[in-house]
Amino acid sequence: MEPVYRTLQLIAGALVRAQGVRRRYRGLENIPATGGFVLVLNHNSYTDFLAPGLGLTRVGRRGRFLAKSELTDNAMMRFLVKHTRSVPVDRSAGARAYRTAVDTLQAGHAIVVYPEATISRSFELKEFKSGAVRMAAEAGVPVVPAVHWGAQRQWSKGTRRRLGHARIPVYVSFGEPIEYPAAVDVDRATEELRAHMAVMLTDLQETYPEAPAGADWLPARLGGSAPTPESALIIEEAEAAAKARRRAAKAAADERKRR
Template sequence: MEPVYRTLEAVAGSIAAGQGVRRRYFGLENIPRTGGAVVAVNHTAYVDFLPLGLGLHRRGRRGRFLVKSELMDVAVMRYLVRHARAVPVDRSAGTDAYRAAVQDLREGELIVVYPESTISRSFELKEFKHGAVRMAAEAGVPVIPTIVWGAQRQWTKGARRRIGRSRIPIDVEFGAPIHFGPATDAVAGTAVLRETMTTLLHRVQDRYPDAPRRADWLPARLGGSAPTPEQALVIEDAEAAEKARLRARRHGEQPR
C-alpha cells in the first residue's frame, strides 16, 4: 500500500498545484492520530476524493476508500484499487466488503464511506445508506462527519467541467467524532449522522467564497441553477432505468 499511496499523494498534490486549487481545511484535529474511524463524506463530484485524501495526509493518516466494484473492470483502476487497498463494493452483494471494512476498522484503519452512495446532482445531501453507522458501531470506532465543498465546480454531473487552472477554492471540514454504541439502531443513528452533516454542510456553504447566483454548481436553495433534490431524483431514476435497460440488453434479458 505505502509505495503506491505515496505516489498517489504526490500526483494528487501536483495536480492540485497545477490547477491552482485553493484548499482550506477545518477541523483537522478531529481526525484521530491513531486508531480506526469511519470518515463519512458527502459526494458532489468525481474528484472530491482528492482534497479529502490530501486532508487526511496532513494529519498523518491515510484512508481506505469504499469504491464501486465496477471500477475493477478498468485495468488502471483495478491496479490502483488493489495497491492503494481500497475496498471494492458490489452493491448487489456487499457483505464481503462490509466484513472486510469492519475488520480493517478494528485494526486501526480509516475507512472512507460515501453514505449517499452516488453523486448528488442537487449538491444537497441525498438519503443515506446505513453502512457507515453499522460498521462503526460494530467495530467500536467513531464516525467523522466530513464535508467537501467546491470540488463540484471542477467535475461533476450536470455542470460545466472546469479541470484547468481555474484557482477554484475547495473547503474540507472534518466534524467532531460521533460515537455509536453496539446497540445503536442503524436507522436512528443514520438520521443523526445525516442531520449532523446537513448542519456541517450549511456552515461550510455559508463560509465559502465566490458563489454567484445561477451558478451551475450551486444548489437551488442558494440561488444556483442546479436541480432541486426532487428534480434530481427524477433525473436519477431515469438514468437508473436506462442503465438497467442497457445491462439487460447486453445480457439478453428483459428489463425488470
C-alpha cells in the same frame, strides 16, 4: 510502507497544485491520530476524494475508500484498488465488502464512505445509506463526519468542466468523532448523522466566497441553477432505469454468445 499509495499522494498533490485549487481545512484536529475510524463524506463531484484525502495526509492518516466494484473491470484501477487497500463494493455481494471494511477498521485503518452512494445533482445531501454507522458500531470505532464544498465546480453531473488552472476554492470541514454503541439504533443514528452533516455543510457554505446567481454548481436553494432535490431524484431514477436496461441488454447479448 505503501509505495503505490505514496505515489498516488504525490500525483494528487501535483494535480491540485496544477489546477491552482485553493484548499482550506477546518477541524483537522478532529481526525484520530491512531486507530480505525469511518470518515463519512458528502458526494457532489467526481473529484471530491482529492481535497479530503489530502487533508488526511496532513495529519499522517490515509483513507481506504469504498469503491464500486465496476472500477476493477479496468486493469489499472484493479491494481490501484488492490495496492491502496481500498474496498471494492459489489452490490450483488455487499456482505463480503462490508466484512472486509469492518476487518480493515479493526486493523486500525480509516475507511472513507459516501453514504449518499452516488453524486448529488442538486448538491444538497441525499438520503444516507446506513452502512457507515453499522460498520463503525460493529468495529468499535468512531465516525468522523466531514463535508466539503467547491469540488463540484471542477467536474460534476450537470455542470461545465473546469479542470484547468481555475484557482477554485475547495473547503473541507472535519467534525468531532462520534462513538456508537454496538446496540445502536442504526436507522435513527443515520438520520441524525445526516442532519448533523447538513448543519456542517450550511456552515461551510456560509464561509465560502460569494457565488454568481444562476451558477450551475450552486444549489437552487442558494440561487443556483442546479436542479432541486425533487427534480434531481427524477433525473437519477431515469438514469438508473436506463443503466439497468443497458446491463440487461449486455447480459442477454453475452448469453447469446455463449450458446
